[in-house]
Amino acid sequence: MILLVPANPLRPRRPDEHFAAEVDAARDAGLDVAVVDHDALTRADELERAVASVSGNGAAVYRGWMLRAEQYAAFAEVLTGRGVMLRTGSEQYRQAHELPGWYSDLATVTPRSVWTTGADQADFDRARGELGAGPAVLRDYTKSMKHYWHEAAFIPELDDRKAAWEVANRFLQLREDDFVGGFVLRRFESFTSAEVRTWWVNGVCVLIGSHPDTPDDSPPTTVDLAPVTPLIAALGLPFVTVDLALRTDGVWRVVELGDGQVSDRPTSIEARAFIAALLGKPH
Structure with a gap:
């Protein structure tokens, strides 16, 4: 098993400090460790450079910063060309x-949710109507902005069209280019x-x-x-x-x-x- 972790931006041959303890533990457990350039992984024309430090072959586990599903798929593909297979496949990662x-699959044990494709206000209004009146929590396919709870996460009443869209618009401003997929509205539970x-x-x-x-x-x-x-x-x-x-x-x-x-x-x-x-x- 190979553990793949992001490289330290200032010392690219070394693991990022955030994952240093896991790297030490992995090496003590007999795992091989390799670093990858996370920023390069997000750019399609730099994938080979991103994994240049990865050697050996066999199964690998990534422990690092979030990647979009399409970026992870490209990461998996370039590693396969080097004889390294991520234990989590690209479709499994997206799922x-x-x-x-x-x-x-988890609808019975999680708050009721509806979502849009994209950030169109009309589609957002459709989702509001589908979930129905009452409070909700807003996020996109991968992340909420819960640290901005009252301005970009919590919607007290979905029937209040103007106030709900103000929360959604603020969410878009904060997520910017990191916005993934569409809006997700989840029924608020205490x-x-x-x-x-x-x-x-x-x-x-x-x-x-x-x-x-x-x-x-x-x-x-x-x-x-x-x-x-x-x-x-x-x-x-x-x-x-x-x-x-x-x-x-x-x-x-x-x-x-x-x-x-x-x-x-x-x-x-x-x-x-x-x-x-x-x-x-x-x-």
């Missing part, structure tokens, strides 16, 4: 990385816990920890995974994260599913335990 890819990030390898939960946004909030001692486990397993995805929160009625709900390669590890999960879990080896 996990973009909400429309996983929503229907939660009583911080989000818990769970890590899954081949449909099996291997780690439960805090969410990176709230690393000091320890997860509850009991997280009921029974309703979601068969659904996650049925997705057939090799490496994903599932963020959950406890609703006010005591039911655990899926807030987000993401590709594990580009999901941040909270500081409360030790790197050696993380790499061991990724490899399916108890730490």
Whole structure:
């Protein structure tokens, strides 16, 4: 197994500091490690340069910054030409990385959602009508702007056309060129816990920890995974994260599913335990 991580922008032969602990743990576990140029991965004419430091052959896992699904597909293709196969295929990456890819399979355990294709206001209004009156949370296919909650994420009343579009327009301003796919409107649900990030390898939960946004909030001692486990397993995805929160009625709900390669590890999960879990080896 090869672990691929972004290079340090200032010292391109070395891993980015954000992933240094995981690199050390991977090497201690006997994995090969190679760096890739993340910025070059986002440019179609620089893909070969982006992976120039990758040698050897066999299966690989990427641990790095988010890539658009089409960028990941190009990344996978150029690696295949060098004899390296990403364990997560490009279609699997898109399915996990973009909400429309996983929503229907998890619809019973996550807030009701509708989405658009693109950022047209008329399509946004259609989605508003489809979801129906009441509060909602806005995002695109891959990300919300929850740190701008009242101006670019939370819509108090979808029937208020003007106010809802003001939130959507602000979201577009903040996301700029990073806007992916279209608007996603999710029915607002009230939660009583911080989000818990769970890590899954081949449909099996291997780690439960805090969410990176709230690393000091320890997860509850009991997280009921029974309703979601068969659904996650049925997705057939090799490496994903599932963020959950406890609703006010005591039911655990899926807030987000993401590709594990580009999901941040909270500081409360030790790197050696993380790499061991990724490899399916108890730490």
